[in-house]
Amino acid sequence: MTSSAPPAALDHDTFRQEVRRFFRGPEARRTLAAVAGHRPDEEAARLDLYRLLGERGWLAPNWPVAYGGLGLGAPEAAVVTEEMTLAGVPDDVHVLSIDIVGMFLLKAGTEEQQRRYLPGLARGEQTASVLFTEPEAGSDLSALRTRAERDGDGWRLYGTKVFNMKTQFADFSLCAARTTDGAVGMHGITLFLLPARSPGVHVEPVPSIQNDRFNLVVIDGVRLTAADVVGTVDEGWWQLNELLQLERTGIDFHGKARRLLDLIIRRAAETGRLTDPAYALQLVELDARLRAARSLAWEMVGNLAADRADPVTSAMSKWYASEQFRPILRAGMELEGAGGVLSAWDGEAPAQGLLEANYRLGPAHRLASGTSEIMLYLIATNGLGLL
Secondary structure, three states, rough: OOOOOOOOOOOHHHHHHHHHHHOOOOHHHHHHHHHOOOOOOOOOOOHHHHHHHHHOOOOOOOOHHHHOOOOOHHHHHHHHHHHHHHHHHOHHHHHHHHHHHHHHHHHHHHHHHHHHHHHHOOOOOOOEEEOOOEEEEOOHHHHOOOOEEOOOOOEEEEEEEEEEEEOOOOEEEEEEOOOOOOOOOOEEEEEEEEEEOOOOOEEEEEEEOOOOOEEEEEEEEEEOOOHEOOOOOEEEEEEOOOOOOOOHHHHHHHHHHHHHHHHHHHHHHHHOOOOOHHHHHHHHHHHHHHHHHHHHHHHHHHHHHOOOOOOHHHHHHHHHHHHHHHHHHHHHHHHHHHHOOOOOOOOOOHHHHHHHHHHHHHHHHHOOOHHHHHHHHHHHHHHHOOO
């Protein structure tokens, strides 16, 4: 069932309660049970739940109604993200399709691109992925080698992308390619919308220690037109940095960390470890850190809503929230001991192997949406003027 758009004066807490009730309802619970019970070699994405969210306009509530949203603001979008992660919904498809590709099209795409792609993304009927990282270009986008060669009034793309996620599901991808060679690597990069199932696009899995798979994507001569260019030719590096730096809030990282810490606290109560003053004090400190991370993240959401976001404070919020996973995971392993390494393969694994799964996933939080090192670099250079 599709809900109508809420009134502009929608109460923030009322909206949160409505979203929370959905995630606690029977439809969501069935999907979340399947997520919790999946084996370590299974893909965790649950596109059926994304479609249910899309039917309600909740995948992109801050997008215009004409593009499948509800015409709300950044706080409502953050509520959905926070409640989604607190409920344990795998959010990679949402982050890629809505928070990165969709928001980039909303801010930098043409009206034709917006009409063509945004409604399908907002309804959960289509998904998108990001093709930036290459075998020889990780965090340094300026070193990419995928090239776009002129072909009449369009381009042909050639190159290899790696460590991208969900491209096996994606209908199209936001792909960075070099359109001009020069002495400055940051110049000459252009962003394209690449149909993911085009002849000439080959996708194969790359092994990963986490449940969700990575992909290797080989692009061999796919022809694109001027209508497939997002933003300005040769200016993709600056366009991406401006958007991605401002859109980091830390809300999603906080939600995942909070869910994990709450699980550890419940396990500590069940096992009697919560009565150990030294261990309880450790959990209290971690709880305080997450409360601080949430406050900082919501400050970033407020900045977005007031159109005063800046890359330094956004980097601070993302860095601080994602850095909490390591001490939380250490606390969890200290609690469970050898049992903490039992995975969902093992019927005796505590909490269905969630701690073991998070332990494998943990390093990714310091890499996704900008590595911790890059966040510190932004803070040092743009914020403190140290370098």
